[in-house]
Amino acid sequence: MPARRRRTGSETEPFIVIGDRNSNWSQQESDKQSSFPNNVTQSYYIEEDDYTDNYVEPEPIMTARDRTNEFATTIRSLQGRNIARAVATNDPRKAKVIQSHSEFMLIARNVGKNIASTYAKLEKLTLLAKRKSLFDDRSAEIQELTYIIKGDLNSLNQQIAQLQDVSKRQKQNGKHLQSHSCSVVLALQSKLASMSTDFKQILEVRTENLKQQKNRREQFSQGTVNTSLPPSAVSGYHQGSVLLQEQDQVSINLENSALIPKHNQMQTMLMYDETDNYLRDRAETMQNIESTIVELGGIFQQLAHMVKEQEEMVERIDTNVQDAEMNIEAAHTQILKYFQSVTSNRWLMIKIFGVLIMFFIIFVVFLA
Amino acid sequence: MVKLYCMSILYKGQTNATCLKAAYDLQGFSFFQRGSVQEFMAFVSKTITERTISASRQSVKEGEYMCHVYVRRDNLAGVVISDHEYPSRVSHTLITKVLDEFSQVVPASSWPEITERDVSFSQLNVYLAKYQNPQEADAMTKIQSDLDETKIILHNTIEAVLERGERLDDLVAKSEGLSIQSKAFYKTARKTNSCCTFG
Numbered sequence: 377m378p379a380r381r382r383r384t385g386s387e388t389e390p391f392i393v394i395g396d397r398n399s400n401w402s403q404q405e406s407d408k409q410s411s412f413p414n415n416v417t418q419s420y421y422i423e424e425d426d427y428t429d430n431y432v433e434p435e436p437i438m439t440a441r442d443r444t445n446e447f448a449t450t451i452r453s454l455q456g457r458n459i460a461r462a463v464a465t466n467d468p469r470k471a472k473v474i475q476s477h478s479e480f481m482l483i484a485r486n487v488g489k490n491i492a493s494t495y496a497k498l499e500k501l502t503l504l505a506k507r508k509s510l511f512d513d514r515s516a517e518i519q520e521l522t523y524i525i526k527g528d529l530n531s532l533n534q535q536i537a538q539l540q541d542v543s544k545r546q547k548q549n550g551k552h553l554q555s556h557s558c559s560v561v562l563a564l565q566s567k568l569a570s571m572s573t574d575f576k577q578i579l580e581v582r583t584e585n586l587k588q589q590k591n592r593r594e595q596f597s598q599g600t601v602n603t604s605l606p607p608s609a610v611s612g613y614h615q616g617s618v619l620l621q622e623q624d625q626v627s628i629n630l631e632n633s634a635l636i637p638k639h640n641q642m643q644t645m646l647m648y649d650e651t652d653n654y655l656r657d658r659a660e661t662m663q664n665i666e667s668t669i670v671e672l673g674g675i676f677q678q679l680a681h682m683v684k685e686q687e688e689m690v691e692r693i694d695t696n697v698q699d700a701e702m703n704i705e706a707a708h709t710q711i712l713k714y715f716q717s718v719t720s721n722r723w724l725m726i727k728i729f730g731v732l733i734m735f736f737i738i739f740v741v742f743l744a
Numbered sequence: 745m746v747k748l749y750c751m752s753i754l755y756k757g758q759t760n761a762t763c764l765k766a767a768y769d770l771q772g773f774s775f776f777q778r779g780s781v782q783e784f785m786a787f788v789s790k791t792i793t794e795r796t797i798s799a800s801r802q803s804v805k806e807g808e809y810m811c812h813v814y815v816r817r818d819n820l821a822g823v824v825i826s827d828h829e830y831p832s833r834v835s836h837t838l839i840t841k842v843l844d845e846f847s848q849v850v851p852a853s854s855w856p857e858i859t860e861r862d863v864s865f866s867q868l869n870v871y872l873a874k875y876q877n878p879q880e881a882d883a884m885t886k887i888q889s890d891l892d893e894t895k896i897i898l899h900n901t902i903e904a905v906l907e908r909g910e911r912l913d914d915l916v917a918k919s920e921g922l923s924i925q926s927k928a929f930y931k932t933a934r935k936t937n938s939c940c941t942f943g
Contacts, residue, residue, distance in 0.1 A: 649797065649800035649801065649802070650800070650801045650802050650803055651800055651801045653801075653803075653832075654801050654832070654833060654836045657832070657833040658833055658837075658884070661833065661884050661885075661888065662884070664888065665884065665887055665888055665891065668888070668891040668892070668895065669891060671895065672891065672894060672895055672898065675895070675898045675899070675902065676898070678902065679898065679901060679902055679905060682902070682905050682906070682909065683905060685909075686905070686908060686909050686912055689909070689912040689913065689915075689916055690912060692916050692919075693912065693915050693916050693919045696916070696919035696920050696922065696923045697919050697922070697923070699923040699926070699927075700919065700922040700923040700925075700926040701926075703923065703926035703927045703929065703930045704926045704929065704930070706930045706933075706934075707926065707929045707930035707932075707933040707934075708933075710930065710933035710934050710936075710937050711933045711936075711937075713937055714933070714936055714937040717937070
């Protein structure tokens with residue numbers, strides 16, 4: 377199958393490619409096309425290989441390929457590009473015409489390629505600038521990209537101006553060639569113009585986003601100072617909303633209570649004025665203190681909960697111990713009763729032993 | 745190491761700033777350098793006050809020192825020179841507090857005219873010494889550190905309560921065993937008593 381080639385007008389020698397058949401890079405000549413109008417539009421397309429002359433199919437895949445033949449033919453074709461054809465036509469005027477026109481086409485192809493790459497960068501910038509997240513702000517990237525794109529646009533402008541000069545110089549070409557070059561230049565210029573308008577739009581979108589982000593940040597940072605005050609500071613709460621307005625300086629009472637909001641002068645946005653930083657620091661510290669206090673409250677509550685749970689266990693122990701005491705008391709009385717019965721039974725025992733001894737004496741007397 | 749080197753009160757006039765009172769803590773410098781360091785700090789305070797807009801605060805990095813300056817709307821300014829680690833919020837709080845006290849002690853009308861000799865404001869040195877340790881001196885940092893301590897204590901308390909729970913579990917088990925055995929004891933005693941009259 378024919379390999380796919382990509383136009384690389386600036387390269388003059390093919391690389392030694394390892395392995396992949398489809399990633400061949402080699403010099404392609406646009407002049408080998410029979411029809412001129414295809415040159416510019418095809419300059420940044422990936423295209424099928426149509427060539428038959430001066431082109432060698434690459435060898436089957438090996439780890440290191442030997443492409444010296446290709447190299448030689450490419451060099452030859454490059455050298456002969458302008459000259460060989462001119463020589464072939466055998467007409468000095470026509471040769472000059474063809475030469476100059478091929479120059480023009482070369483420059484036009486370059487310009488087209490640059491336009492394509494700048495367009496890709498512009499699309500990346502669009503994606504970055506459209507992000508609306510408050511925190512993942514890649515402003516450094518965006519600025520870099522903006523700078524690069526601006527440089528690219530400038531250089532493209534210059535190149536197109538150059539192209540126009542070249543086309544004007546080629547007065548000796550035929551009418552069709554001249555009109556073709558004019559239309560080529562026009563097409564490139566219109567592409568560049570559309571890209572610049574897109575770029576401008578993107579920059580506007582970006583500034584809009586920046587403004588919105590700043591608004592949201594201000595909202596959040598001021599809102600938290602106002603709304604996160606605990607109700608114990610309600611006495612100072614109405615002063616908190618006043619903080620949003622311009623206010624004269626009021627002295628700071630640090631000794632009274634830590635939760636009364638502080639008044640400070642609200643400053644207009646002067647460049648070297650760090651009152652904002654100072655106020656923000658204080659607000660942050662107060663927020664930290666407040667969150668710590670809330671945490672502590674939670675911890676106390678947990679503590680109380682755990683103690684309440686353990687109270688149940690303590691009661692169980694209490695009941696168990698009481699039961700044990702009761703049982704032991706009862707057993708004690710039982711044993712006491714037994715003891716009583718044992719002691720009071722002695723007389724009975726004496727009587728029984730007396731009877732036994734009588735029997736024993738009778739037996740002894742009887743036997744003896 | 746958090747350290748304050750110098751604290752001064754200045755009056756920012758139309759063209760230049762005049763120093764009304766200054767306090768220095770130059771123990772860290774060698775004896776011979778102290779004079780020049782003091783002059784340098786005075787000069788820096790004056791310059792920075794002149795360059796700061798009225799009614800604004802600034803914190804400027806100057807070599808290995810940080811200068812915090814606060815110029816009030818009535819052109820009374822306070823400058824604190826510290827090292828890099830001293831928290832800037834604390835220094836601005838300190839400046840504001842000192843300026844308020846100063847404006848109470850010395851009447852505002854005399855600020856443009858008086859020189860350093862006339863002003864008697866010894867609290868400046870007291871404050872400088874006190875704020876060498878910002879943790880204790882600044883109310884907010886103190887509260888923060890107290891709260892952190894309390895949090896640690898509470899964590900320990902909760903661990904102790906958990907241990908108590910375990911011990912209570914143990915006690916429950918033991919008391920249950922005790923109760924069962926005492927019941928058995930009672931039954932045996934009753935049986936011994938009731939089965940035979942004697943024997």
